[in-house]
Structures are given as structure tokens and as C-alpha cells.
Amino acid sequence: MTDITIPNVGESVSEVTIAQWMVAAGDTVKKDDPIVEIETDKASQELVAPEDGVISEILIAEGETVNVGTLIATMGAGSGTAPAPKAATPADAPTNAPAESAAPAESSESSIDIDIPNVGESVSEVTVASWMKQVGDTVEKDEPLVELETDKAAQELVAPSSGVLTEILVAEGDIATIGQTIARMSVGATGAASVVSAAPAPVKTADAGDASDDAHPMPAAAKIIRENDLDVGKIVGTGKDGRILKADALQALESGAAKKSAPVAAAPKPVSTAPAAPSAPREVGEREERVRMSRLRQTIARRLKDAQNTAAMLTTFNEADMSEIMALRSKYKEVFLKKHDVKLGFMSFFVKAVVQALKEVPSVNAEIDGTDIIYKNFYDISIAVGTPKGLVVPVLRDADTLSLGGIEKGIGVLGAKARDGQLSMDDMSGGTFTISNGGVYGSLMSSPILNPPQSGILGMHTIQKRPVVVNDAIVIRPMMYLALSYDHRIVDGKEAVTFLVRVKECLEDPERLLLDL
Known part of the structure; x- marks a missing residue:
């Protein structure tokens, strides 16, 4: 019997919220299969199966908050009652692409995945800063493919072998999780003939259920919103695909920016909403340029402001x-x-x-x-x-x-x-x-x-x-x-x-x- 416990997910983080179980009791799982998504004040991340086996028991329900080190599930050896019917993960999403992007039979045997490596303790996701190669480009072993950016620094991911880049699954500026497949390449192939997918643009790897909902709150955030009667539409989400994290809900609660407007019979004058964050970006003038903040710059800004607010x-x-x-x-x-x-x-x-x-x-x-x-x-x-x-x-x-x-x-x-x-x-x-x-x-x-x-x-x-x-x-x-x-x-x-x-x-x-x- 193997215990599944909440690991140390970062300095000063003592508790997490169970956001979503991707398996049920009795499901068969393979080593490194995602089994549960957990959420902290800062971000969300997936826990994976430590070995092959069967989920014996789930001890903590979705939406509950537990401390680091808490036992949340157990798993045993053997075969389960059914194959693991877990929800699709960001890494799996690209494999559900239309049939026309399927690779020729001879290239599938030599195709390898380019996955996000473990880039440091407590780092669960990275931003794809820039692709240095495009679909169809020939690459040599150890040649830089893509620049990744974390909260702290930027680093290059190199080609594991010589070949041709056949698919790009995550676009520049999108967020990918540790272990997620962001591209595929064909080993030993040359030229654009081996390109698997002729898609003109990279596919965004958001969860299907969240891609169209920019204001989707995570369970811990939803609880805060519900208990304090906040307007979810006024809360800016900083999680993956714009999801609202617990920290976002707490910040909105403290600032009062997301309070629902009380029904007033007669308002003598409009109420100023200047302190609230704008619901949509303002229009950029002809002599202005809008540039997305890097994750490093966002982290610098947040940490410096937190230091002023806390100390x-x-x-x-x-x-x-x-x-x-x-x-x-x-x-x-x-x-x-x-x-x-x-x-x-x-x-x-x-x-x-x-x-x-x-x-x-x-x-x-x-x-x-x-x-x-x-x-x-x-x-x-x-x-x-x-x-x-x-x-x-x-x-x-x-x-x-x-x-x-x-x-x-x-x-x-x-x-x-x-x-x-x-x-x-x-x-x-x-x-x-x-x-x-x-x-x-x-x-x-x-x-x-x-x-x-x-x-x-x-x-x-x-x-x-x-x-x-x-x-x-x-x-x-x-x-x-x-x-x-x-x-x-x-x-x-x-x-x-x-x-x-x-x-x-x-x-x-x-x-x-x-x-x-």
C-alpha cells in the first residue's frame, strides 16, 4: 500500500486546497499519471502517481483544505476495476487534435516528445517565452528550441536529438506545467516533408472546460466568493487560463473591489468605481505600445509590493x-x-x-x-x-x-x-x-x-x-x-x-x- 500525501509545495506554504480529483477509487494509474490538482495561495499544480497501481481510497474531498504532509489517498498494486477515466490534462489536450494532423505511420515510431523539465523546487509551471525554431525546421542535438520563463529566471530548452520539429503544441506567451508536452520532433528526418501537422499556429493547451471561461474560480476561491457575496465578474484571475485563485479572491475581498452593488431605489449621484481594477484593458493610442509583462516582472512587482504590505x-x-x-x-x-x-x-x-x-x-x-x-x-x-x-x-x-x-x-x-x-x-x-x-x-x-x-x-x-x-x-x-x-x-x-x-x-x-x- 502506498500513501499519497501533500508534499512541500513551496517556502512558507503550509496548506493547500484539493481542487480536482482526476481519478476515482478503483482506477488503474500509471507512474507519473496526474491524479489530483491542488491549489495554494499562489498557484495550482498537479500531483502524479509515484508508481503503477490502483487507487484504493480517496480520503479528502474536492474543495477541502489540508496541511502539507496530510494523507489524501492510498493506492495499491494490481489492476483496477476499469482503466483510469481521468480528465484530460494540458499535456494530453493536443493528442485530441483533428484527425488530419495525424502523423504518417513511418514517422510515429521515430517521433519524440519535448516535455517541460523540472526547473526547480516549488516551480510547477513555466511560460513559453519564445520559440527559436518553427514547424518543419531541422534541428541538431543540443540546439536551443525554446526559451522558458519562470518566476525567477529564463532558460533555454535544447533538442534531445537531431531531427525535425514536427509539432508546436504551446504558443508563445502560454503557460505550461512541469512534464507537459509542448512540442514533438521526428528523429532522423530531414526537411519539411516530415512535418506532422500543418497547423498555421500553435495550439493553446488550456483545459477544454476552462478555455472559454475567463472567470472560472478554483474551489477555494469559489468558497470565499460565495461566503462573502463577491461579484466573480469583477475579480481578475491570475491562474492558468485566467482562473481565479484563492489569493485573487482574498485580494478582491480586502480591497472591496468585487463587492456586489446593493440595489438602491434612487441614487442621487453615480458611485465612483475608480479604485476597482478595470474589467477590460483600455484602448492603446497610436503613440503607445502594449507589451505583456513577463512572469519574472510580474513576480518582482508582486514580491516587492508584498514586502511593503507585510513588513x-x-x-x-x-x-x-x-x-x-x-x-x-x-x-x-x-x-x-x-x-x-x-x-x-x-x-x-x-x-x-x-x-x-x-x-x-x-x-x-x-x-x-x-x-x-x-x-x-x-x-x-x-x-x-x-x-x-x-x-x-x-x-x-x-x-x-x-x-x-x-x-x-x-x-x-x-x-x-x-x-x-x-x-x-x-x-x-x-x-x-x-x-x-x-x-x-x-x-x-x-x-x-x-x-x-x-x-x-x-x-x-x-x-x-x-x-x-x-x-x-x-x-x-x-x-x-x-x-x-x-x-x-x-x-x-x-x-x-x-x-x-x-x-x-x-x-x-x-x-x-x-x-x-
């Missing part, structure tokens, strides 16, 4: 005299480059200074989890990197164990992967504190926004020569403004100021780093 965010400022570090870099830059094969930059000093300050003020290296505080006894520093597609924050692991050379090399590798769109989910998860260098763009002063669930972020700024008083004399020094944004729920003002002062002291007197002071 009691406050920023404290200081400034550092960069004379000592600049002199140190100038003195040893050639020797450093020869030994470590990397240039000595400012970021390695900042990382070292931050780690030193985090050790003294551990609350800045902690996070809030419900009513608990989780203190981190390690120092994984997130480094904000600007790319053409948006801001990404890869993580430098165990920064406290790295030398200046190791830090510079690690940052160089992460920066190159960010520019090339090669960052993985593992590269960007688990950071304990963030450093953002707006100075490279000329920023003189800013208030950085927290990177949840972290409790602190340090903003570096441009170095500018300014008159300062040293030993009662006015001198010109290269100065940098420092900004620490922190979550006041966990970090007190005294701790925040102490942290920033320690960073300042380490930068102005680098010998403190060597002496661990």
Missing part, C-alpha cells in the same frame, strides 16, 4: 569613508589579480563587513515564521543583480567561509549566469541577507525594499568626493552613503543602527576584518 519596513542611513579600501585596492590589485585570477572589487569588502555585522546582530540575519523567529546560523548573502529582463538576486553560499578572492570569484560566476539567463532556482533561494549596489548606476541615496522573508537589505551607493571634517580639519574624502532597510517587527532601531555602524567601521578600517573585530 514594518524602516530604513536607517549612514556614510562611510572609502579612502582605506580604495588605497588597499590600489596597492594590491595587481598581486591580487595574479594570485586569484579575478579583480579585487568593493563587493568582497562589503560582504565581509556584512557577515561581521550579522554575527554581532543576529536578528538582522533572522526571519519571521508566523509567531516564531528563525535565527540563521549561516550566512548566505543574496547579491542583487540587474539584468535586461529584470532584477534577480542570486545567493553566495556560506560567505563567512570564503576569502576575498573566493567572494569575488563567486560573485563573478553568479553575475555571468544572471546575464546569460542561466540561473537556476537553487541559485536564488535560501538567502539570509541581501546587498544591493545601486551605486553602479550612479545612485547617490535610496531606500532599498526588503527581499522576503529576509529581515534586512543593505544598499550601497555611488562613491562621491565630499568635504568632511577629520580631526577638526575640512578635507576631501571619497564618501559613500549606506542604507539599511529592515523589518521593524524583528529588528529594533538600536540593533539596526548598531549593524550599520559595524559595517561602516569595517569599511573605514579594513584591518578589523583581518582581526575579526
Whole structure:
């Protein structure tokens, strides 16, 4: 007997809603067959069968909410009472295409599917950003076929073998789930003669029941809408194919935008609906251009706004005299480059200074989890990197164990992967504190926004020569403004100021780093 339980579906997610069972008790299932669709506050995803067998018992009904780790069904070995009559999944939808798209008999044996791979923990769906090949194109093994985009980064999917691209099943801009077939190719074929389907455009792989209903609410969302008497037509769905998720319903409830208009006998004046989201996109003028937001940009916008709405965010400022570090870099830059094969930059000093300050003020290296505080006894520093597609924050692991050379090399590798769109989910998860260098763009002063669930972020700024008083004399020094944004729920003002002062002291007197002071 095999237990089917709710897996860990993402950081900070503790419960899910059973959206739809695709099987019933007694059904035979194959390994990796979808058996149930679950929904979280953020998205929906499918759970698949861990092995071949028969569904013995379904313990949780559709629409019910359960915790991560809950037993929801059991399955056993053997053959069931009937073949699995499960609902068609997005990956199966294209196989129900009209008969005229069927492949010739000789090409079916050499046809292979192009499926969405597992692109990272807690990622259940991706957006097909752009196809680099079209139906009928000849492709070589390991040649890029399509660019995929997740919440965090973009990556290319390459051809597993040489052949001809015969079908494209998911159009650019559409969302596909992990494991879904998005294209097919014929191995060993050449030229357009082996094209399976001559369809002029890719087929959108939405569920048949949802494709025509842009306001279809998921069970958890439907319950909120029903209990609070909300107007489903006024709620903008962010799920697959415009489906309304639990988070969408909660947001509409909090904003009041989806409340049903009460019948009023005589309205003296029209009620303004300005705060509500528009029910339809506005018309674009001749000198305007409408461009769909990438998933990365949507996630950036949502996370930054969530940080402002959730945390009691406050920023404290200081400034550092960069004379000592600049002199140190100038003195040893050639020797450093020869030994470590990397240039000595400012970021390695900042990382070292931050780690030193985090050790003294551990609350800045902690996070809030419900009513608990989780203190981190390690120092994984997130480094904000600007790319053409948006801001990404890869993580430098165990920064406290790295030398200046190791830090510079690690940052160089992460920066190159960010520019090339090669960052993985593992590269960007688990950071304990963030450093953002707006100075490279000329920023003189800013208030950085927290990177949840972290409790602190340090903003570096441009170095500018300014008159300062040293030993009662006015001198010109290269100065940098420092900004620490922190979550006041966990970090007190005294701790925040102490942290920033320690960073300042380490930068102005680098010998403190060597002496661990």
C-alpha cells in the first residue's frame, strides 16, 4: 500500500486546497499519471502517481483544505476495476487534435516528445517565452528550441536529438506545467516533408472546460466568493487560463473591489468605481505600445509590493569613508589579480563587513515564521543583480567561509549566469541577507525594499568626493552613503543602527576584518 500525501509545495506554504480529483477509487494509474490538482495561495499544480497501481481510497474531498504532509489517498498494486477515466490534462489536450494532423505511420515510431523539465523546487509551471525554431525546421542535438520563463529566471530548452520539429503544441506567451508536452520532433528526418501537422499556429493547451471561461474560480476561491457575496465578474484571475485563485479572491475581498452593488431605489449621484481594477484593458493610442509583462516582472512587482504590505519596513542611513579600501585596492590589485585570477572589487569588502555585522546582530540575519523567529546560523548573502529582463538576486553560499578572492570569484560566476539567463532556482533561494549596489548606476541615496522573508537589505551607493571634517580639519574624502532597510517587527532601531555602524567601521578600517573585530 502506498500513501499519497501533500508534499512541500513551496517556502512558507503550509496548506493547500484539493481542487480536482482526476481519478476515482478503483482506477488503474500509471507512474507519473496526474491524479489530483491542488491549489495554494499562489498557484495550482498537479500531483502524479509515484508508481503503477490502483487507487484504493480517496480520503479528502474536492474543495477541502489540508496541511502539507496530510494523507489524501492510498493506492495499491494490481489492476483496477476499469482503466483510469481521468480528465484530460494540458499535456494530453493536443493528442485530441483533428484527425488530419495525424502523423504518417513511418514517422510515429521515430517521433519524440519535448516535455517541460523540472526547473526547480516549488516551480510547477513555466511560460513559453519564445520559440527559436518553427514547424518543419531541422534541428541538431543540443540546439536551443525554446526559451522558458519562470518566476525567477529564463532558460533555454535544447533538442534531445537531431531531427525535425514536427509539432508546436504551446504558443508563445502560454503557460505550461512541469512534464507537459509542448512540442514533438521526428528523429532522423530531414526537411519539411516530415512535418506532422500543418497547423498555421500553435495550439493553446488550456483545459477544454476552462478555455472559454475567463472567470472560472478554483474551489477555494469559489468558497470565499460565495461566503462573502463577491461579484466573480469583477475579480481578475491570475491562474492558468485566467482562473481565479484563492489569493485573487482574498485580494478582491480586502480591497472591496468585487463587492456586489446593493440595489438602491434612487441614487442621487453615480458611485465612483475608480479604485476597482478595470474589467477590460483600455484602448492603446497610436503613440503607445502594449507589451505583456513577463512572469519574472510580474513576480518582482508582486514580491516587492508584498514586502511593503507585510513588513514594518524602516530604513536607517549612514556614510562611510572609502579612502582605506580604495588605497588597499590600489596597492594590491595587481598581486591580487595574479594570485586569484579575478579583480579585487568593493563587493568582497562589503560582504565581509556584512557577515561581521550579522554575527554581532543576529536578528538582522533572522526571519519571521508566523509567531516564531528563525535565527540563521549561516550566512548566505543574496547579491542583487540587474539584468535586461529584470532584477534577480542570486545567493553566495556560506560567505563567512570564503576569502576575498573566493567572494569575488563567486560573485563573478553568479553575475555571468544572471546575464546569460542561466540561473537556476537553487541559485536564488535560501538567502539570509541581501546587498544591493545601486551605486553602479550612479545612485547617490535610496531606500532599498526588503527581499522576503529576509529581515534586512543593505544598499550601497555611488562613491562621491565630499568635504568632511577629520580631526577638526575640512578635507576631501571619497564618501559613500549606506542604507539599511529592515523589518521593524524583528529588528529594533538600536540593533539596526548598531549593524550599520559595524559595517561602516569595517569599511573605514579594513584591518578589523583581518582581526575579526
